[in-house]
Amino acid sequence: MDILETDAYDRRQRRATSVFLFLSLLPFFLSSSAYFYLWIPESSPSVFAAAVKSIPVISLAAVVLCYQGGRSLWGVAGGLLFSAGGDICLIWHEMFIYGLTLFAVAHVLYSAAFLSHRYSPAPCSCTSVFLSIPLWLLGAGVYFYMYPNLQKQEDADVITLAVAGYTLLIVTMATLAVRTHRPSTFLGSLIFMVSDLSLALQVFKMIDQAPAGRAVVMTTYYLAQLLIAVGDVTADGDKGGGLGKRKRM
Template identity: 60%
Template sequence: MDILETDAYDRRQRRNSSCILFLFLLPFFVSSSLYFYLWIPQNAPSLFAAAVKCSPVLSLAVLVLAHNGGQSLLGVAGGLLFSACGDCCLIWPELFLHGMAVFAVAHLLYCTSFLSERYSSLSSSSSSSALFLSISLWLTGIGTYFYLLPFLQKRTDSAILTPALGVYMVLIIAMTTLALHTRWSVTAVGGLSFLLSDLALSLQVFGVVDPLAEGRAVVMTTYYLAQVLIAVGDVKAGSYTGDGLRKRKIM
């Protein structure tokens, strides 16, 4: 009977936690919907455009801080805050390198979080699949970098951009690899979505394909999806102890 009561209690806890999490995510859904509704032209950079673009990610940072506390500033919450700064930089094309540097710091913070005990590793069988996918990602990343090299060399800032992009690609693939090896599927999908978003962005920024409204929509949809999944994964990870047991609390 005790086992049945414990199981019923855990189900109620999960249901209550899901409802509370959904309420905390409402600011993200509203602000991201506002971004797509306004769809401010890229050729009209402004502080208002920057605020609209970064507000969904800032709302996620508040969510993670509310659930996991100040220590998350050295993890996912900090990564989200740096990502929001990167969003602001990318509003102005001349700040592209600054934005890339800020996002690089965000990936480092994500990596730090994914290496913690809260993100315990997968089982051996699942880890094998994640390892195969990780190797594929690294090989794809190396191939993509060399494919982009001729396009990078046409730019006036190629002397700085070429090595900077190499470092950035190493960091984002490392972040995605670590995400794949956590026990949280939402985190893994979030890492992959972030990688897809950056790939779509780089193809447009570096002139591989012509920038289109549809291309921007792909970039931002996968980007916001990545950030919300990483944030939700961190909230879930924060509700478990180091040995994988659920904490007896609501969120």
């Protein structure tokens, strides 16, 4: 097969892959739309509310598992499932610390995935360092801004340490995402930080809790998880396997 035929075949493969990926993501788009349509008040926690909130992320985990197999349970698919568990816990305010713990595990799994050979993380460079510095400044700045209010919470010692540890993990995850040099992965991690920091400012009474604030948190959260999932699905494709180029001889 000559070069022109190979290029044409590759383009057809990429188009077919994009269409199939979009169709695979339809459950996510439908379930996340259902969440915003129903918009169950936070004052009415229930098993139904927990299901409506968590199904979009569970559907993303199913997509990643479909493409990457069981190995992704120790990476992005596992992170998505733990995130869904965190979503369920956060429906009930008294389970906040459990939700925080599950999301922390999710970030550990995301970080492990970004370090894997599938992502081929680039060596630490001046560009990576330059892009990572604002992330650490943002994380540290928001934490110290919240610190006085954290000290006013019940079990202040536990909450203060838990939030500090969580902040460290999410910023580390975003820093490792920078090293992958994958726009979807990096943007997803950055938006995840914005979503979680916005949520923290509301939970710990640094800003008023309003419907618009919740909408911002959930919109950015679902977008972040979508980008991270798509980045993982296409990771092999960029290197010529999985969803990417398959040359015919």
